[in-house]
Amino acid sequence: MLHATTTELEVLDLVPFGQTGAESRFFALRLSRPDWERWRPGQFVMVRPRNFGLESLWGKPLGICHMTARHMICFFQVRGRGTRRMAELRAGDTVRVWGPLGNGFAMEPDTPTLLLAGGMGIVPFVGYVVTHPKPWNVSMLFGHREPASCYPVDNINEHIAVDSLREQADGDLDNFIYTIQERMRDCAEQKGLVLACGPTPFMRTVQQFAAALDVRCQLSLENRMACGVGACLGCVARTTSAWPAQDKREFPVQVCTHGPVFWSDQVEL
Amino acid sequence: MDCAVTLKGQSRDLRLKNPVLTASGTFGYGLEFSAYGDLTALGGLVVKGLSLQPRAGNPTPRIAETTAGMLNAVGLQNDGVEAFCREKLPRLPWRDTAVIANIYAASVEEFAALAARLDGEEGVAALEVNVSCPNVRAGGALFGQDPQLAAAVTAAVRRAAPHKHVMVKLSPNVTDIALLARSVEDAGADSISCINTLLGMAVDLRSRRPVLANVVGGLSGPAIKPVALRCVWQVARAVRIPVVGLGGILTAEDALEFMLAGARAVQVGTGNFLRPDCAFALAAELPRACARLGIDDLPAFCGSLVLDHP
Numbered sequence: 327m328l329h330a331t332t333t334e335l336e337v338l339d340l341v342p343f344g345q346t347g348a349e350s351r352f353f354a355l356r357l358s359r360p361d362w363e364r365w366r367p368g369q370f371v372m373v374r375p376r377n378f379g380l381e382s383l384w385g386k387p388l389g390i391c392h393m394t395a396r397h398m399i400c401f402f403q404v405r406g407r408g409t410r411r412m413a414e415l416r417a418g419d420t421v422r423v424w425g426p427l428g429n430g431f432a433m434e435p436d437t438p439t440l441l442l443a444g445g446m447g448i449v450p451f452v453g454y455v456v457t458h459p460k461p462w463n464v465s466m467l468f469g470h471r472e473p474a475s476c477y478p479v480d481n482i483n484e485h486i487a488v489d490s491l492r493e494q495a496d497g498d499l500d501n502f503i504y505t506i507q508e509r510m511r512d513c514a515e516q517k518g519l520v521l522a523c524g525p526t527p528f529m530r531t532v533q534q535f536a537a538a539l540d541v542r543c544q545l546s547l548e549n550r551m552a553c554g555v556g557a558c559l560g561c562v563a564r565t566t567s568a569w570p571a572q573d574k575r576e577f578p579v580q581v582c583t584h585g586p587v588f589w590s591d592q593v594e595l
Numbered sequence: 596m597d598c599a600v601t602l603k604g605q606s607r608d609l610r611l612k613n614p615v616l617t618a619s620g621t622f623g624y625g626l627e628f629s630a631y632g633d634l635t636a637l638g639g640l641v642v643k644g645l646s647l648q649p650r651a652g653n654p655t656p657r658i659a660e661t662t663a664g665m666l667n668a669v670g671l672q673n674d675g676v677e678a679f680c681r682e683k684l685p686r687l688p689w690r691d692t693a694v695i696a697n698i699y700a701a702s703v704e705e706f707a708a709l710a711a712r713l714d715g716e717e718g719v720a721a722l723e724v725n726v727s728c729p730n731v732r733a734g735g736a737l738f739g740q741d742p743q744l745a746a747a748v749t750a751a752v753r754r755a756a757p758h759k760h761v762m763v764k765l766s767p768n769v770t771d772i773a774l775l776a777r778s779v780e781d782a783g784a785d786s787i788s789c790i791n792t793l794l795g796m797a798v799d800l801r802s803r804r805p806v807l808a809n810v811v812g813g814l815s816g817p818a819i820k821p822v823a824l825r826c827v828w829q830v831a832r833a834v835r836i837p838v839v840g841l842g843g844i845l846t847a848e849d850a851l852e853f854m855l856a857g858a859r860a861v862q863v864g865t866g867n868f869l870r871p872d873c874a875f876a877l878a879a880e881l882p883r884a885c886a887r888l889g890i891d892d893l894p895a896f897c898g899s900l901v902l903d904h905p
Contacts, residue, residue: 385868
């Protein structure tokens with residue numbers, strides 16, 4: 327496992343995404359760069375702003391969107407009390423951050439790699455695409471309900487072609503599922519690798535296709551977490567009989583430390 | 596200031612280099628936190644509750660955030676005592692800090708078997724007997740709510756583990772915690788830790804369902820600190836054996852409040868989830884907090900609460 331640290335980081339800025347005028351629910355949070363030696367796309371951090379006080383106790387698990395020499399970018403959608411507070415952050419505020427946490431996605435530069443993102447599931451793929459040494463081997467299918475401008479899709483578009491499907495009317499979802507299947511079939515024929523991140527129903531669909539088409543596939547899970555370090559046992563997912571460690575087969579394992587990325591045949595959703 | 600403390604038991608003492616322990620179920624097996632601080636800087640660590648056999652625990656969702664607190668209904672998921680002794684204990688710095696094994700069982704006989712198994716483990720400094728888990732059907736809180744059963748478990752563990760300090764962890768979900776405290780003291784407990792979580796519940800108005808799959812769960816965090824302080828105060832007055840206080844402790848000042856009320860040592864639990872270096876920071880801060888507050892003799896300070904109307 328990579329070495330994690332905990333430190334206070336400074337908020338450099340908080341950039342709203344999506345609709346202008348109306349109150350935004352999507353934000354890129356830019357923080358000063360933590361002093362980690364290494365990180366892998368698909369890993370995450372726990373972020374706890376000082377303004378949580380004693381009202382909200384847990385840090386929030388945020389996927390690492392991207393990292394540069396000077397800063398780390400996380401991305402979040404306002405969904406509850408904690409993320410509402412996070413939307414009030416301003417430049418100069420400090421947040422406690424611990425990480426990098428979890429295992430990250432497989433990266434096989436020469437393998438044709440299909441990224442499947444559902445909504446906010448696009449976040450970890452930004453860093454994946456930006457750091458991939460051979461981006462011409464990577465393609466992406468992105469399904470979402472909100473306008474594309476709500477998500478950090480431009481950063482990915484600069485490097486690879488993204489097929490973006492927005493669900494607005496009846497039939498759009500069926501079309502998306504059909505497209506997932508077709509793209510995964512192509513990937514299977516090329517002996518490729520599928521990586522998926524998104525809401526659970528979407529991931530179940532991907533998992534079923536992966537089994538039916540016999541294509542190697544990883545899923546990034548997003549369970550409720552308190553600690554992020556393997557202690558609270560709140561985020562567990564049940565393994566299948568294909569799990570490598572015999573004593574943990576068909577047993578709950580922590581998503582934060584054994585994942586968040588799992589091979590699709592090794593975990594129950 | 597030297598913060599070393601000895602919990603003087605009826606049979607076995609437990610010597611701690613400082614009074615800051617981590618609470619069971621919030622600190623894994625300790626190794627999970629070694630990236631965030633020096634485990635040997637802690638007075639000790641109480642590991643995740645161990646049972647004879649591995650337990651898968653309850654279905655998810657198992658945890659829920661509430662105002663100034665959290666609920667959990669993990670259901671004592673653990674790898675079992677054999678895996679702990681084989682894989683975790685050898686990697687823990689038990690020569691330099693006290694490793695306390697929290698134990699759970701569904702019967703008096705099973706408690707005795709667990710205690711006997713751990714009695715021969717050199718790396719285990721003490722046993723913390725969990726007679727207060729609110730999240731399992733068999734045993735758990737049932738033992739801790741009945742003075743006779745709590746005494747029977749304590750006596751069985753005491754007999755089965757003659758070489759270990761026996762700490763009994765009490766539940767606040769009782770009418771009279773002092774009564775329970777006295778009965779485990781009479782049964783041979785060396786010390787008492789309190790409190791375990793308060794039974795609580797959260798519901799979701801939109802889905803009209805409970806937030807936890809188990810419906811009810813244990814409340815912890817700063818929300819329960821006043822209840823915990825009250826329990827420590829009542830227990831410390833009721834027994835002669837040392838009391839270890841826990842419930843919502845986040846800072847050195849919180850720890851000192853518990854010690855003022857009668858605790859000889861404290862445990863940091865949910866605080867470990869606010870920041871993974873919480874217990875380490877608290878242990879480092881404690882001498883400085885004592886200096887700020889003019890406390891130069893920590894043992895004398897314990898239980899020195901001034902009552903104007905006794």
